[in-house]
Amino acid sequence: MCPRTLYQKIWDQHVVTDYGNDEALLYVDRHLVQEVSSPQAFATIEKQGRKVRRPEAHVAVADHAVPTKRDGRRFADELAQAQVDRLKQNAKRHDITYLPMEGDRHGIVHVIGPELGFTLPGSVLVCGDSHTSTHGAFGCIAFGIGASECATVFAAQSLRQRRQKTMRVNLEGGLPAGVTVKDVILALIAKIGTGGGVGYAIEYAGSTVRDLSMESRMTLCNMSIEAGSRVGMVAPDEKTIAYLKDRPLAPKAELWDAAVTSWMSLRSDEDAVFDREITFDTSTLEPQVSWGTTPEHTLPVNGVVPDPETLQDDGKREKMRKTLEYMGLTPGTRLSDVAIDTVFIGSCTNGRIEDLRAAAKVLTDRKVSPGIRAIAVPGSASVKAIAEAEGLDRVFLAAGFEWRDAGCSMCVGMNDDRLSKGERSASTSNRNFEGRQGIGGRTHLMSPQMAAAAAIAGHITDVRDYL
Numbered sequence: 001m002c003p004r005t006l007y008q009k010i011w012d013q014h015v016v017t018d019y020g021n022d023e024a025l026l027y028v029d030r031h032l033v034q035e036v037s038s039p040q041a042f043a044t045i046e047k048q049g050r051k052v053r054r055p056e057a058h059v060a061v062a063d064h065a066v067p068t069k070r071d072g073r074r075f076a077d078e079l080a081q082a083q084v085d086r087l088k089q090n091a092k093r094h095d096i097t098y099l100p101m102e103g104d105r106h107g108i109v110h111v112i113g114p115e116l117g118f119t120l121p122g123s124v125l126v127c128g129d130s131h132t133s134t135h136g137a138f139g140c141i142a143f144g145i146g147a148s149e150c151a152t153v154f155a156a157q158s159l160r161q162r163r164q165k166t167m168r169v170n171l172e173g174g175l176p177a178g179v180t181v182k183d184v185i186l187a188l189i190a191k192i193g194t195g196g197g198v199g200y201a202i203e204y205a206g207s208t209v210r211d212l213s214m215e216s217r218m219t220l221c222n223m224s225i226e227a228g229s230r231v232g233m234v235a236p237d238e239k240t241i242a243y244l245k246d247r248p249l250a251p252k253a254e255l256w257d258a259a260v261t262s263w264m265s266l267r268s269d270e271d272a273v274f275d276r277e278i279t280f281d282t283s284t285l286e287p288q289v290s291w292g293t294t295p296e297h298t299l300p301v302n303g304v305v306p307d308p309e310t311l312q313d314d315g316k317r318e319k320m321r322k323t324l325e326y327m328g329l330t331p332g333t334r335l336s337d338v339a340i341d342t343v344f345i346g347s348c349t350n351g352r353i354e355d356l357r358a359a360a361k362v363l364t365d366r367k368v369s370p371g372i373r374a375i376a377v378p379g380s381a382s383v384k385a386i387a388e389a390e391g392l393d394r395v396f397l398a399a400g401f402e403w404r405d406a407g408c409s410m411c412v413g414m415n416d417d418r419l420s421k422g423e424r425s426a427s428t429s430n431r432n433f434e435g436r437q438g439i440g441g442r443t444h445l446m447s448p449q450m451a452a453a454a455a456i457a458g459h460i461t462d463v464r465d466y467l
C-alpha cells in the first residue's frame with residue numbers, strides 16, 4: 001500500500017461508500033451537540049419521522065447562550081433561554097446525554113469533549129461548530145458541520161464528505177520564555193493568511209509540537225479554522241494517552257490496552273507525501289497581538305499599527321483604512337501604547353486549566369489597572385473546580401478579576417458578556433471580526449499571559465516584562 005498520512009488513514013477506516021472523485025460517505029463516531037446549531041436538526045428529523053440512530057454517539061451541552069453568573073441565572077434574552085431549554089428537551093426526547101449547566105460536567109463543547117474522554121484518537125468527530133477542529137489534537141478527524149448535516153448525522157450516523165488535501169506544518173525549535181502556542185498560531189495565520197489552509201487538513205508536527213501539552217495542542221488545532229482549515233490534527237503520543245487515561249468515557253481494562261496499541265500506531269508514514277508542507281521556526285517568536293479585524297491582522301507586540309498609505313493596491317488600502325477606523329487606531333501607534341477597557345480570559349481556545357495557571361502566574365501579587373473590567377471564565381465546570389482547588393480563583397479575585405462560571409462568554413456576543421460600542425478588549429478568544437464580542441466592540445487577540453499583563457498595565461504590553 002502506498003504511504004499515507006494520518007488523515008488519510010483515519011479517513012480510509014471510516015469510508016462506508018466511496019463515490020469516487022475524493023468523495024465518500026464517512027462513518028461518524030461521535031457528535032457533540034450544542035444549542036445554537038441543533039434546533040433545526042432535531043426539527044428536521046422529527047418532521048421526517050426519523051429517530052436518532054445511535055443516541056449514545058451524541059453528547060449535548062449548552063455553552064454559547066448560558067449566563068456565566070450562574071447564581072442570578074440571568075439569560076441575556078428570551079432567545080438565549082429558549083435555546084438552552086430547547087436543547088434540554090430535544091436531548092431528553094431523543095435519549096441523548098445532556099450535561100446541564102448546573103452540573104459538574106458542564107462547559108464549552110470543545111473543552112468537555114476531551115475532558116470526558118468522548119474525544120478519542122482515530123475517530124471521526126463532528127459538531128455544528130467551526131471550532132470542532134480543536135479535537136484533532138487527539139489524532140482524530142474532527143470538523144465543524146452545518147445544521148442540516150447535524151440532522152444527517154442524527155439519522156444516519158454518517159456524512160457525505162469530500163476528502164481534504166493534506167498539509168503538514170512543521171513547528172520547530174521550541175518556544176522562548178513568554179511565548180505560547182497562541183502566539184505560534186497567530187503568527188502562523190499572519191504568515192499564511194486566513195485562506196492559507198482552505199481545502200487542507202493540517203497535521204502539526206515537529207519538535208515544538210511534541211513538547212506541547214495536550215491543552216496547548218488543543219489551542220493550536222482550535223485555531224486551524226481561522227487559517228481556513230476545517231481540520232487540524234496532531235498524531236497521538238504518550239501525552240495523548242496520559243491525558244485520556246481514566247477519563248469517564250475512555251475505554252477501560254482490556255479495551256483500554258487494545259485502544260492504546262491501536263492509537264500509538266496512528267501516525268503519518270515516514271514517506272507519506274503531503275500536498276503542501278511548511279516549516280515554521282518558533283524559536284525566535286515574540287508574543288503576538290492582533291490589531292485588526294481578522295486573526296491575520298497580527299503583529300509582534302513590539303510592532304506598530306500599519307499604515308494603509310504604504311499599500312499599492314487601492315482596494316487593499318481602502319480596506320485597511322476602514323479596519324483602522326473601526327478599530328479606532330492611528331497608523332504608526334505602537335501596539336504597546338494602545339489602552340484597553342476590558343480583559344477577557346476564557347473561550348475554547350484559552351479557557352483550559354493551563355491557560356488560567358499561566359494568567360494567574362502573571363497576576364500574582366499584582367492588581368488590575370483601575371477602571372479596567374477583567375473577567376476570567378473557565379472553559380468548563382471541571383476546569384473551574386481544578387482552578388479553585390489550586391487557589392487560582394483567589395489570585396484572580398485578589399487582582400481585581402471577576403471569577404465566572406463556564407461558558408463561551410465574551411468570545412461571542414450571544415450571552416450577557418459583551419463589549420459595548422467602542423469598547424476595546426484584550427481577549428484570549430479566537431475571532432476578532434467586527435461586532436464579534438458585541439456591536440462596535442474592538443478585539444485584540446492574544447495569549448492568556450499577555451491578556452493578564454494587559455489587565456495590569458491598562459494597555460497592551462509585552463508580558464516578558466512581567467515574568
Ligand SMILES: CC(C)[C@H](C(=O)O)[C@@H](O)C(=O)O
Binds near residue numbers: 036037128130131144
Ligand atoms: C455559533 C457557532 C455555531 C459558532 C461556530 O460555528 O464556530 C461559534 O461557536 C463561533 O465561534 O463563531
Ligand code: SF4
Binds near residue numbers: 063131348349411
Ligand atoms: S468559545 Fe467562542 S469559539 Fe469556542 S465555541 Fe464558544 S463561541 Fe465558538
